[in-house]
Amino acid sequence: MPDSFHLDAVPIRLERCGKTFAGGARALEPLDLTIRGGETIVFLGPSGCGKTTTLRIIAGLESPDPGGRVLFGEEDVTALPIERRNVGMVFQSYALFPNMTVAENVAYGLKVRKLPRPERARRVEEMLDLMHLGEFAGRRIDQLSGGQRQRVALARALVVRPRVLLLDEPLTALDAKLRDSLRLEIDRLLRGLGITAVYVTHDQGEAMALGDRIVVMAKGRVAQVGTPREIYYQPADGFVADFIGTMNRLGGLARGGMLSIGVASLPWSGPDGAVELLVRPEDLALASEADGHFGGTVAAAVFLGDRTRLVVEPADGPALTVDTLGRSELGRGDRVWLRVDPARVLAVP
Amino acid sequence: MSACVQDAPLPHRPAARPPAGPGWMGEPLRLAALLAPAAAVFAAFFLLPLVRLILIGAGGAEGWSAYVTTLADPGHFDSLISTLALSAGVTLVTLAVSTVAGLFLVRHRFPGHALLVALLTFPLAFPGVVIGFMVIMLAGRQGLIGTITQALTGGKLVFAYSMAGLFLGYVYFSIPRVILTVMAAAEKLDPRLEEAARSLGAAPWRVVADVILPALKPALISAGALCFATSMGAFGTAFTLATRINVLPMTIYTEFTLQANIAAAATLSVLLGVITWAALAVARSVAGTSVAAAG
Numbered sequence: 211m212p213d214s215f216h217l218d219a220v221p222i223r224l225e226r227c228g229k230t231f232a233g234g235a236r237a238l239e240p241l242d243l244t245i246r247g248g249e250t251i252v253f254l255g256p257s258g259c260g261k262t263t264t265l266r267i268i269a270g271l272e273s274p275d276p277g278g279r280v281l282f283g284e285e286d287v288t289a290l291p292i293e294r295r296n297v298g299m300v301f302q303s304y305a306l307f308p309n310m311t312v313a314e315n316v317a318y319g320l321k322v323r324k325l326p327r328p329e330r331a332r333r334v335e336e337m338l339d340l341m342h343l344g345e346f347a348g349r350r351i352d353q354l355s356g357g358q359r360q361r362v363a364l365a366r367a368l369v370v371r372p373r374v375l376l377l378d379e380p381l382t383a384l385d386a387k388l389r390d391s392l393r394l395e396i397d398r399l400l401r402g403l404g405i406t407a408v409y410v411t412h413d414q415g416e417a418m419a420l421g422d423r424i425v426v427m428a429k430g431r432v433a434q435v436g437t438p439r440e441i442y443y444q445p446a447d448g449f450v451a452d453f454i455g456t457m458n459r460l461g462g463l464a465r466g467g468m469l470s471i472g473v474a475s476l477p478w479s480g481p482d483g484a485v486e487l488l489v490r491p492e493d494l495a496l497a498s499e500a501d502g503h504f505g506g507t508v509a510a511a512v513f514l515g516d517r518t519r520l521v522v523e524p525a526d527g528p529a530l531t532v533d534t535l536g537r538s539e540l541g542r543g544d545r546v547w548l549r550v551d552p553a554r555v556l557a558v559p
Numbered sequence: 560m561s562a563c564v565q566d567a568p569l570p571h572r573p574a575a576r577p578p579a580g581p582g583w584m585g586e587p588l589r590l591a592a593l594l595a596p597a598a599a600v601f602a603a604f605f606l607l608p609l610v611r612l613i614l615i616g617a618g619g620a621e622g623w624s625a626y627v628t629t630l631a632d633p634g635h636f637d638s639l640i641s642t643l644a645l646s647a648g649v650t651l652v653t654l655a656v657s658t659v660a661g662l663f664l665v666r667h668r669f670p671g672h673a674l675l676v677a678l679l680t681f682p683l684a685f686p687g688v689v690i691g692f693m694v695i696m697l698a699g700r701q702g703l704i705g706t707i708t709q710a711l712t713g714g715k716l717v718f719a720y721s722m723a724g725l726f727l728g729y730v731y732f733s734i735p736r737v738i739l740t741v742m743a744a745a746e747k748l749d750p751r752l753e754e755a756a757r758s759l760g761a762a763p764w765r766v767v768a769d770v771i772l773p774a775l776k777p778a779l780i781s782a783g784a785l786c787f788a789t790s791m792g793a794f795g796t797a798f799t800l801a802t803r804i805n806v807l808p809m810t811i812y813t814e815f816t817l818q819a820n821i822a823a824a825a826t827l828s829v830l831l832g833v834i835t836w837a838a839l840a841v842a843r844s845v846a847g848t849s850v851a852a853a854g
Contacts, residue, residue, distance in 0.1 A: 269758065271757075292758050293759075293761060293762060299758040301754070303751050305752050306755075307755075308773075322761050366755075370759060
C-alpha cells in the first residue's frame, strides 16, 4: 500500500454520551469510551441495543443529550455537524449516488473540498486501483454487484482521508461468501491505512475477525469492552457469554473448597452453594467412562467437515454442545462420557 | 432498495411471450375481437373528432395553408406566445413552491399535518370558475388586496382581471397535484444518500443540488409537464376573469362563438394541441423513460 494512503490516527473520546429521543425513549445510556488512534473498534449487539445510535453520535448525525461530549483528538466536535467533522461513512445500503458514475461517486468528496481537477483525478484513480475498481471507473452504479458497490462506497469514504472511518453494518446486505472476502479486504485496508475505525455489526463473527476491541452492547448499555479473546474467554456476564459463540451452562455444587459436577469433584476457591458454570463447546471433551466427569446421550450430531458438533443430553440439566475434532462416527442415541477442562470453566455472576 | 441486495446486476428480463403452438393459431383473431370495443370507442370519441377538427381547420377559404396563416395573424401569434409564457412561468413557480413545501411536509410531522395535506389538495376539486372567483375575491376591485392597499397607500391595487390574476389562479390550482407527486417521490428517497453526501463535506444546499433534486427530477418533470399542459388549455378561470386576458383558449372561444370563424377556431385548437404535445414530448425525452414510471 502506498505511503500516501497512511492516514492520521486520531483517537476518539466519548464522554457521558447518552441519547434520549423526542418521544422520551432512551436509546443510549450515558457512555464513556476512549477509542485509541488507529484502533478498529466494533460495536456489537442485537438490534435496538444502541450501537447504531453511538455510531451516529460519533458521526455527527445525532447529537448526544446535554452534558455529553465527543472529542476527536483534543478537538471537541460535539457542536460540529457531520459535514464539518471529516468522517468517512459506509452504510449497509451502500448509499451511492445513482446519478453519478463510479469515478464521480469517489470524486464527490474531493469536488466538495474544491480540489483542483488534476489532483482530484489522480487521487480518484489511485483509490480505485487500491480497491481493484479501476476498470469500473466509468460504470453506472446499477451496473455493479453488491460487493463492487460496497468497495466503491469504501473508496468514496477513504479518498477524502477522513479522521475516522465509520462503518454501519457494511456487509449485512451481501451473501455469505462475498461477505467473507470483503471482510478480509476491509481488514487488510484498515490495518494498512492505520485509520481509526468504528464498525457496527450484529454479527459476532465479523466482530471477532475485525475488532481490535469489541464493545458488546445490550439495551442501550455497554455490557463489556475488551479484545475478542477477552470477550470470548472472560465474558462479563451471561448475556455476553450467550451472545458470543456457543456457551454451555452446567450446574455445579460447591462445598468445602470442592466443586462437584456430575460424578467429578474439582478444586474450587469460591463460596459454597449452587454455582452456574459456563463452558465452551471446545472445552468439553469426549472421554472414557473411567475418565469422564458425567455421562449423557447424543441427541444430535451435526457433521461440519472439520469437526462434528454433538448435542449431548446429560441425565439431568440442560443439553450440552460439544465439538469433537476428527472422524467421529457417533450418532443419535449413543451413550458418551464427557470431561470438563477445569481450568477453562467460568463461573459468571 | 431491494435490487441492491442482489449481488449480480439484474439483466433485463425479456418480455413474456405466449408460447407458440397449434393452440395459438386463432389467437390474433381472438385478440382482434377483444380489442374491437376499445378500438370503436377510440375511433368514435378520439380519432374521428380529431380528424374532423383538422379537416375543418383546413376547410376555410385558405385551405391547408390556414395552419400557417392563422399563426401569422399578429393577434393569434401574441395570444400563443403569451399562453406559452404564462404556462412556462406557472410551471416554474409551481415546481419551486411545491418542491419546497412537499419536502417540508414529508420530513416534518407536526400537529395538524394530515389536515394541512388534505387542505392543500382541496383546489383539485374546484372548477376554473371557482378559482377565478377566488382570484377576484383576493385581487379584484372589491378584493382583499385592493382594500388593504387602499387603506395603506390610498391607491387601490387591482390585478385580478389581468395576466397576473390568471397567473395567480393557475399557480394556486396547479400546486396540489405537483405537491402530491413531489411528496410521493420524496417519501422514497433513501435518507442515507443525504447522510453520505454530508459525511463527504457537502453543505445543505449542495445536498439539495447534488442528491435531492437529481432524485426528484423524474417526478418534477412529469408533474411539470402536467402542470404546463393544464395551464395551456385551461379556460374557466380565464373566462371568469375575462376582459383583458389574451390566452389561446380565450382566443379560440372568441373566434368560435363571437366571430363564428369556425375554421380559425379549429386551426388554433389543433395548434394548441400540437404545441402542448410537443412540449410534453421534449420533457419526456429529457427525462428519459423515467417520466412514465414516475407518472
